[in-house]
Amino acid sequence: SHYEPCAAACPATCVNPMAPGSCSLPCVEGCVCDSGYLLYNDRCVPSQQCGCWHNGQHYPVGSEFWTDNTCSSKCTCPAQGSKVQCSSASCPAGQYCGVKDGKPECLEESYGICHVHGDPHYITFDKVTHNFMGNCTYTLAKVCSNTTSLPYFNVEAKNEHRGSTRVSYVREVLVEVYGQRIAMVKKEKSQVLVNSVRQTLPVSAAGGAITVSRSGRYIVLETDFNLRVSYDADHSVEVKVPTTYFNLTCGMCGNFNSRREDDYMMPNGQQAADSNELGESWRVPDDDSSCGVPVPSPPCSAEEEKLYQSDQFCGMLTARPGSFERCHGVIKPQDYFDTCLYDLCALHGGQEFLCAALEAYADACQAAGVTLLPWRNATFCPLPCDANSYYDPCMTGCPATCTDREAPQNCSRPCMEGCACTSGYLLSGDTCVPEAQCGCLFEGNYYSVSEHFVSENCTRRCRCEANGQMLCSDLFCGEDEVCKIQDGQRGCYPASTDLCHIYGDPHYSTFDGKLHHFQGSCNYTV
Structure with a gap:
């Protein structure tokens, strides 16, 4: 004009x-x-x-x-x-609601997406939102039918308190499939645990039927039957299952049958009265005897609620015009707005919590193929990148790695935000290195330079040398040693070793298994 x-x-x-x-x-x-x-x-x-x-x-x-x-x-x-x-x-019988080329459509073959984010909020396959703050281990999704011949899978999440005992965040995601147990752990972006042993990304397991790799900010596990579990090693988890599993799943993510009214299904087949009862019913036994469901946060004051609803806070999600407007016709922003408001009220504002809420919606939009306007900048929700990499709001979902330099050319994933390697560098674990500093591909597994491992029966110790060659030598456990896995490493350890575990903010698990919670900030004798 x-x-x-x-x-x-x-x-x-x-x-x-x-x-x-x-x-x-x-x-x-x-x-x-x-x-x-x-x-x-x-x-x-x-x-x-x-x-x-x-x-x-x-x-x-x-x-x-x-x-x-x-x-x-x-x-x-x-x-x-x-x-x-x-x-x-609604979609006609035999068709499923999905997103194709950034637009919702009724498709013959589609998928269900369950999104867990924030402190935490569970958006089920059938688009019902549960706010459940339990900090134990819970089943997100698993195969619950005894009659199907489809491959079995089970996805669990372990939560923890972070910043406040009234809320919790995802600390670890465990996937069981094809007889393998693969764990993705908070703040660990270069390795995953495969059957309790640390392995550097990218990982291939079960004869190539399972792959684990980096994609944008996420670690992504994929199977040959198109199960996909993504974790950003912070607070956001996405479980994506193909429609061949329609009405065959259960857990916090629901039963994937396009009926929202029955998404409170407990293991006994009954409908829970609320999200807390549902969450408690899907609790999985773990070694954290102190976990549970915290007391709900008090509601916001009217002044706080008005502030957090404004365009400077959660209102950014629904603003028109705005950075996220392009996605409104693909993924309804209201659920993400509501959970954003919930988080800021529970945690009394704070940019990191607002950024996590905006990030969750942006991730869902990008996964659906929507290209968003830039919403981060140097002072608002910046995404820092390590050496030899730079922030890209729409980088390839399949970055070039030391084991697959051509990955971007064969990529079918939508673009994602994340830290892209500078030209001439490749991804080794979560680090961008010159091609000459790539590690070793040995017996189907990738190892970064200087990384070592011990063979399954502790008869051989191998180390990846700078020239990309694996150097191995014989290993014998001593009389008072046993071959076992400890802290993600297989090796020869004293037979009588006991473990004292200190973790979180912090928790002390003693040699004799007693758990203490002590938040002192001085130096202490362990």
Whole structure:
């Protein structure tokens, strides 16, 4: 648009492009659309885009579209410049609601996505949100049918308190599939535990049927039957299952049957009264005897709630125009707005909690193929990157690694934000290194330079040398030693070793198994 001191008082619009010619009002000063543009809802749009606009997206006359990824409301554009008309609808029998090329559609083959984020909030396969703050280990999703011949899988999450005892965050994600137990652990972005042994990324297991690799900020486990479990090693987990498992799953993520009303299903087949009862029912026994469900946080004051709903806080998610507006027609922002408000109220604001909430919605949008406007900057939610890498808001989902330099060329994943390696560098674990400093690929596993391992029966110790060659030597355990795994490393250890474990903020598990919680900040004799 441009300024004119004497413009037509009846501007040309999408509804009436000829309005200035029949206008009897005197001219007024103001902004006028440039040639080839017409006014539509207080903005100038190209004349060829005079269909309908909805959530910042243009739709041609006669087109139909779903309003979000629940496929529960379908809209049409009836005429040029008019408002869209929407009505309740659903996918026909045999089809599933999914997202293709950044748009919700009814598809023959699709997938279910369960998203766990924040402190934590569980958005089920069928799009029901549970707010459950338990800090034990819980089943997220597993195969619950005894009649299917499909591969079995089980996904669990261990939560922990962080910053406040009233909320909890995901500390570890465990996936059981094909007889393998693979654990992804908080702040550990270069390695995972495979059957309790640390292995550097990328990892291949079960004869190549399981792969674990870096993708943007996430560690991603994929199987040959298209199960995909992603963890950002901080607070966000995504479980993605193909529709072949429709109505065959159970856990906090629900039963994946497109019916929202039964997403409180407990292991006994009954519906829980609330999210707390549901969460407690899916608790998995672990070695943390002190875990449980904290007392709920007190509600926000009216002043705090108004502040956190504003465009400086959670309102950023729903703002129009705004950084996330492009995604509103694909993934409904309201659930993420509600959980953002919940988190900021429980944790009394704080940019890191706001950033985590915005990040969760941005990740879901990018995973659906939506390209967002930049929302981070140097002072607001910056994503720091290590040496030889840089922040990229839309990097390849399959970065080049020391074991697969051509990975980006064969990538079917949508782009993701993350730290991309500088040109000439490759990913080794979570570090960008020159190709000459890549490690060793040995017996199907990757090892970074100087990394060592002990063979399964402790008869051989091997070390990756700087030239990419693995140097091995014989190993014999002593009379008072046994071959076992300790702290993720297999080796010869004293037969009578006892373990004192100190972790978290901090917790002390003594040699005799008693647990102490002590938050002192001085030096102490362990």
